[in-house]
Amino acid sequence: KEKVEITKEQQALMKVIADAYNRHQIPQDVAKKLLQDQYSAEENFLLLTEMATSQVQVLVEFTKNIPGFLSLNHEDQIALLKGSAVEAMFLRSAQVFSKKMPNGHNEVLEDRIRRSGISEEFMTPMFNFYKSIGVLHMVQEEQALLTAITILTPDRPYVKDQQAVERLQEPMLDLLRKLCVLQHPQKPQYFACLLGRLTELRTLNYYHAEMLTSWRMNDHKFTPLLCEIWDVE
């Protein structure tokens, strides 16, 4: 049985990533708002664009704290953010969805999302992903590292210096692997499972644009930031 040890510099890296992740928390209020009332498709779409806009701003701040990110080529920094924004949004949405709430609230939240205006065909892949994240019961550090690993995906479109991105992603993957062994000793496959979620997350990328354009309403309005990052309008 290999003795897994987290080195001093890995502890420092974990602290930097976890602190940045906790500092840049999205207000959990989207769940509270959804639990308050059943909104119209138009109101829900507006809520989504507001939440997603602030999440992108939070994501940029988080990314700036990833050691080495700001030393990457500037175009590559943009390509990584653009390439990971939708996945980071679904990862964060999955974490909001999986948060244990007082009894019955989780069911109400699911029902509100089902009737929010998203077209039926996307419900299964989206909720399958949320539930597959939920059953993992990830700790904060794992969520933070998984988000950083998603951002530092070398093969995003238009990334020029992929090796430079790999050099930043590798230490995160190594640290996450050790963390999984230490946090979930009874689940040797846990780390592989987490990485499998990232593959599932990529498929949601393909659905995302259509989920927006098929939202049950006319005239979908986006903020300038979302037009930039979501390739819409």
Ligand SMILES: O=C(NC1CCCCC1)[C@H](C1CCCCC1)n1c(-c2ccc(CO)cc2)nc2ccccc21
């Ligand atoms: O606001 C939201 N997500 C934010 C995003 C930024 C980070 C925090 C969460 C939206 C809701 C908006 C209002 C109508 C109901 C969905 N949402 C989605 C979601 C996100 C994007 C799409 C289309 O691509 C479809 C659904 N999944 C959720 C799971 C749990 C709680 C909210 C969730």
